[in-house]
Amino acid sequence: MSSTTNTSTQHTSTIGAIGAPSRRNTELALLAFAVVIPVFAYANVGLALNDEVPAGLAAYGIGLGVLAGIGHLVIRKFAPYADPLMLPLATLLNGLGLVAIWRLDQSALLQRIGQAGGKATNQLVYTAMGIALLIAVLIFLKDHRTLQRYTYISMAGALVLLLLPLVPGLGAELTYGAKIWIQVGSFTIQPGEFAKIVLAIFFAGYLMVKRDALALASRRFMGIYLPRGRDLGPIIVVWAISILILVFETDLGTSLLFFGMFVIMLYVATERTSWIVFGLLMSAAGAVGVASFEIHVQQRVQAWLDPMGEWELSKTVAGHSAQSMEALWAFGSGGTLGTGWGQGHSELIRFAANSDFILATFGEELGLSGVMAILLIYGLIVERGIRTALAARDPFGKLLAVGLSGAFALQVFVVAGGVMGLIPLTGMTMPFMAYGGSSVIANWALIGILIRISDTARRPAPAPAPNPDAEMTQVVRPS
Amino acid sequence: MNKPLRRIAIFCGLLVLALLIRSNWLQYVQADSLASDKNNRRVAIERYATARGDIIVDGKAITGSVASEGLDYKYKRTWKNGEMWAPVTGYSSQIVGATQLENLEDGILTGNDDRLFFRNTLDMITGKKKLGGSVVTTLNAAAQKAAFEGLGNKKGAVAAIDPKTGAILALASTPSYDPSSFAGISQKDSETFSKLEKDKDKPMLNRALRETYPPGSTFKVVTAAAALENGIVDGIDKATDTPDPYQLPGTRTDLTNQHGKCENATLREALKVSCNTVFAKLSDSVTNDKMIEQSKKFGFNEAQLDIPVRAAESVYPEDNRPQNALDGIGQGSNRSTPLQMAMVSAAIANDGKLMKPYMVDQLRASNLDVIESHDPEELSQAVSPETAQKLQEMMETVVNDPGGTGGAAKINAEGVTVGGKTGTAQHGVDNKELPYAWFISYAKLGDGSSPVAVAVVVEDGSANRGEISGGGLAAPIAKSVMQAVINSKK
Numbered sequence: 030m031s032s033t034t035n036t037s038t039q040h041t042s043t044i045g046a047i048g049a050p051s052r053r054n055t056e057l058a059l060l061a062f063a064v065v066i067p068v069f070a071y072a073n074v075g076l077a078l079n080d081e082v083p084a085g086l087a088a089y090g091i092g093l094g095v096l097a098g099i100g101h102l103v104i105r106k107f108a109p110y111a112d113p114l115m116l117p118l119a120t121l122l123n124g125l126g127l128v129a130i131w132r133l134d135q136s137a138l139l140q141r142i143g144q145a146g147g148k149a150t151n152q153l154v155y156t157a158m159g160i161a162l163l164i165a166v167l168i169f170l171k172d173h174r175t176l177q178r179y180t181y182i183s184m185a186g187a188l189v190l191l192l193l194p195l196v197p198g199l200g201a202e203l204t205y206g207a208k209i210w211i212q213v214g215s216f217t218i219q220p221g222e223f224a225k226i227v228l229a230i231f232f233a234g235y236l237m238v239k240r241d242a243l244a245l246a247s248r249r250f251m252g253i254y255l256p257r258g259r260d261l262g263p264i265i266v267v268w269a270i271s272i273l274i275l276v277f278e279t280d281l282g283t284s285l286l287f288f289g290m291f292v293i294m295l296y297v298a299t300e301r302t303s304w305i306v307f308g309l310l311m312s313a314a315g316a317v318g319v320a321s322f323e324i325h326v327q328q329r330v331q332a333w334l335d336p337m338g339e340w341e342l343s344k345t346v347a348g349h350s351a352q353s354m355e356a357l358w359a360f361g362s363g364g365t366l367g368t369g370w371g372q373g374h375s376e377l378i379r380f381a382a383n384s385d386f387i388l389a390t391f392g393e394e395l396g397l398s399g400v401m402a403i404l405l406i407y408g409l410i411v412e413r414g415i416r417t418a419l420a421a422r423d424p425f426g427k428l429l430a431v432g433l434s435g436a437f438a439l440q441v442f443v444v445a446g447g448v449m450g451l452i453p454l455t456g457m458t459m460p461f462m463a464y465g466g467s468s469v470i471a472n473w474a475l476i477g478i479l480i481r482i483s484d485t486a487r488r489p490a491p492a493p494a495p496n497p498d499a500e501m502t503q504v505v506r507p508s
Numbered sequence: 509m510n511k512p513l514r515r516i517a518i519f520c521g522l523l524v525l526a527l528l529i530r531s532n533w534l535q536y537v538q539a540d541s542l543a544s545d546k547n548n549r550r551v552a553i554e555r556y557a558t559a560r561g562d563i564i565v566d567g568k569a570i571t572g573s574v575a576s577e578g579l580d581y582k583y584k585r586t587w588k589n590g591e592m593w594a595p596v597t598g599y600s601s602q603i604v605g606a607t608q609l610e611n612l613e614d615g616i617l618t619g620n621d622d623r624l625f626f627r628n629t630l631d632m633i634t635g636k637k638k639l640g641g642s643v644v645t646t647l648n649a650a651a652q653k654a655a656f657e658g659l660g661n662k663k664g665a666v667a668a669i670d671p672k673t674g675a676i677l678a679l680a681s682t683p684s685y686d687p688s689s690f691a692g693i694s695q696k697d698s699e700t701f702s703k704l705e706k707d708k709d710k711p712m713l714n715r716a717l718r719e720t721y722p723p724g725s726t727f728k729v730v731t732a733a734a735a736l737e738n739g740i741v742d743g744i745d746k747a748t749d750t751p752d753p754y755q756l757p758g759t760r761t762d763l764t765n766q767h768g769k770c771e772n773a774t775l776r777e778a779l780k781v782s783c784n785t786v787f788a789k790l791s792d793s794v795t796n797d798k799m800i801e802q803s804k805k806f807g808f809n810e811a812q813l814d815i816p817v818r819a820a821e822s823v824y825p826e827d828n829r830p831q832n833a834l835d836g837i838g839q840g841s842n843r844s845t846p847l848q849m850a851m852v853s854a855a856i857a858n859d860g861k862l863m864k865p866y867m868v869d870q871l872r873a874s875n876l877d878v879i880e881s882h883d884p885e886e887l888s889q890a891v892s893p894e895t896a897q898k899l900q901e902m903m904e905t906v907v908n909d910p911g912g913t914g915g916a917a918k919i920n921a922e923g924v925t926v927g928g929k930t931g932t933a934q935h936g937v938d939n940k941e942l943p944y945a946w947f948i949s950y951a952k953l954g955d956g957s958s959p960v961a962v963a964v965v966v967e968d969g970s971a972n973r974g975e976i977s978g979g980g981l982a983a984p985i986a987k988s989v990m991q992a993v994i995n996s997k998k
Contacts, residue, residue, distance in 0.1 A: 361542020397535035408524035
């Protein structure tokens with residue numbers, strides 16, 4: 030972390046970008062691009078599919094522009110020193126996702142199987158709700174350290190959210206699926222998306238308190254520090270819960286995501302490499318163990334090893350899916366430059382073409398160049414998040430920022446890797462781009478929290494005791 | 509906490525890097541093989557995305573394209589009078605693929621041929637839609653119609669060739685099928701196809717090209733040619749030394765004749781009334797080796813005759829003496845496609861020179877530029893011009909002389925001369941099945957040029973065995989085909 034020497038009259042006791050420019054105008058300029066690029070893409074889809082600029086172009090452009098604009102104004106007012114890249118990057122991904130969803134809405138094949146039609150409008154509503162939540166976070170969460178108070182409530186909340194899909198009558202069993210949805214009225218909600226954030230708050234609060242015990246009370250053995258038996262408790266509990274998720278919700282992705290997030294945060298909190306080793310060993314053991322008896326997981330692995338065989342089977346045997354192979358064909362058919370918007374056939378993926386598999390549409394229509402750009406945008410968001418963690422002045426903020434960014438990175442890796450056949454496929458959504466309310470809303474909230482932390486981190490050093498509340502929360506009570 | 513944070517940053521960077529490498533692997537290294545995988549539906553979608561180019565006969569398209577009923581296939585193939593043209597075009601179906609011309613010239617018809625690459629690229633730059641090219645055939649619509657209607661509801665085949673060039677003028681096969689009936693991808697298309705496939709009359713068999721028959725007495729023309737070429741007989745009007753009946757060499761089996769006076773008959777007389785004894789003995793005198801040699805010169809024993817659709821191999825095998833004698837009258841183990849016998853007739857009409865048969869005259873791009881055009885090609889000098897002259901004389905006797913077996917093929921038009929040979933091939937165990945009626949012929953105009961040679965086979969044409977004969981069933985069809993060609997030349 031580079032610290033600048035403070036030459037101003039302000040306090041010298043803090044590190045950070047003191048007196049750094051707020052970069053709000055940078056954000057606005059980037060935001061203009063983030064809105065204009067999807068608008069052009071939207072026009073492009075219309076021209077390619079129907080030879081005319083789509084009728085809803087103005088409404089779409091204004092809608093996205095207004096949403097992003099309001100977000101920007103709120104940041105200007107309530108988080109003036111926030112990281113300038115996060116809002117534009119998320120807006121760009123969200124906008125491109127909307128275009129791809131609208132493009133798949135036009136597919137007669139997807140309409141016939143009920144996977145398309147009017148989804149883009151829904152998604153725009155979800156986007157509005159997501160940005161509303163972002164605004165709410167920025168307005169009501171004046172300081173992220175407030176969240177520290179809710180450490181154990183968060184734990185309970187996360188457990189409830191994770192277990193909800195297993196409640197009889199509430200869990201929704203979808204085709205091909207992992208049991209990670211709940212049905213409320215006509216809506217299906219993926220509580221796991223929200224659990225991700227709540228769990229990060231719990232881990233951050235918990236580890237901040239426990240990190241010294243976990244880091245120092247250990248024995249050195251063969252070059253690595255072995256934790257004491259009783260300190261192993263938390264990691265074993267989290268491990269057990271993620272194994273339970275894998276077994277009962279049959280979702281490798283969610284399980285991996287939560288366990289991975291915990292290991293990352295544990296490592297950052299304790300600075301002990303041994304935790305990483307333990308984490309890897311435990312997750313490998315857990316995954317292999319569960320895969321040995323869980324048929325659904327075996328099938329996913331089989332489909333990953335031999336997508337072509339799975340494709341052949343899917344024609345005759347129920348329960349097998351052609352999606353993996355269809356997605357690979359979509360990527361391959363896109364080639365280096367892609368077919369151009371609206372000219373691919375990613376609808377052949379059928380089920381979840383506009384959600385879990387949406388990257389395949391980008392792969393086919395924008396080609397390798399488009400996919401690399403999108404992956405780099407995700408990478409940028411993650412790195413800005415980790416940079417926020419570096420800049421944060423309080424351990425809770427550091428842990429929360431790295432937890433959220435790490436979870437975001439793992440999710441992108443698990444979904445994109447699954448769709449591209451790098452790892453076995455799991456049922457998760459591409460953040461911001463995939464169709465689905467839970468995902469969009471939860472990720473905007475995630476960005477909201479990161480923006481809040483980055484604002485605190487980049488804010489010029491506060492006047493003496495500007496926030497007594499924050500001072501209070503820094504008192505660590507041993508439990 | 510900053511050191512582990514930096515490490516986590518690197519770790520996340522590695523995750524993204526892994527994804528980047530994977531996308532390069534998929535979309536660059538493996539892109540082509542994935543994109544052109546035959547199971548990748550995009551290949552078919554692309555194929556049916558543009559209206560397929562047409563197959564042309566006499567300047568008119570005999571095919572077309574209509575909107576397909578599927579969600580992602582835009583066009584499907586149609587045929588005009590598909591039953592009549594199916595032996596020429598083959599089929600192109602979304603559900604079972606393509607055959608024959610539709611398959612062989614697929615690149616031109618879809619517009620994906622490498623030779624169209626430059627044009628396609630230009631079109632792409634100028635924003636024009638890619639269109640399929642067309643295949644211009646050598647066929648003669650009137651002759652094809654005469655052949656198809658002549659066969660009617662009988663099983664059989666007709667092949668007609670222009671002797672000078674080898675251009676195929678008619679190629680009919682019955683019973684036939686309408687390729688339009690299964691061009692799409694619906695359940696109905698699939699059912700129609702499997703019904704056609706199971707039909708015991710084999711409507712999808714292209715009998716003119718792909719079925720071999722015992723050639724029967726029409727093969728006597730080849731035997732005569734071999735005898736003349738090898739000096740076994742001095743002239744066509746000199747008596748041969750032939751007993752009647754003739755005992756097949758090395759056996760006690762007597763070979764008899766159906767009709768006529770065949771003992772010591774001249775070659776001309778023997779061909780006119782189709783003496784079995786004379787030609788079986790001649791074949792024996794020529795010997796198996798020389799018979800094979802002569803047959804080869806006419807195109808037999810060629811496994812790879814592509815017109816461009818590959819024809820089945822007509823064979824004259826190595827045989828023992830009695831079998832070779834029977835081969836000489838087309839009743840041994842030699843077999844022939846109708847096209848092959850048309851080639852024999854054409855070579856004789858063209859003064860002994862056998863031209864390679866072909867049915868694609870030109871391949872054209874969508875803007876009518878000629879991509880490829882066929883130049884007539886000589887396959888062999890089957891017999892010397894003198895022998896060809898003698899054979900013509902004899903074949904004309906068959907048609908013109910009272911008492912000749914081929915009288916039904918005679919065309920009463922000024923300057924037109926017809927030469928022909930009948931055949932009634934016995935087959936089956938003990939020759940119990942209904943015989944095949946054969947007729948091969950050519951027509952000559954007043955200036956001595958020959959515009960058409962034709963071979964006709966009628967399988968099991970009549971329930972009444974006695975009525976089946978080459979002269980009665982097949983010759984009239986040959987006549988109407990020749991007439992159609994002559995009329996269309998005027």
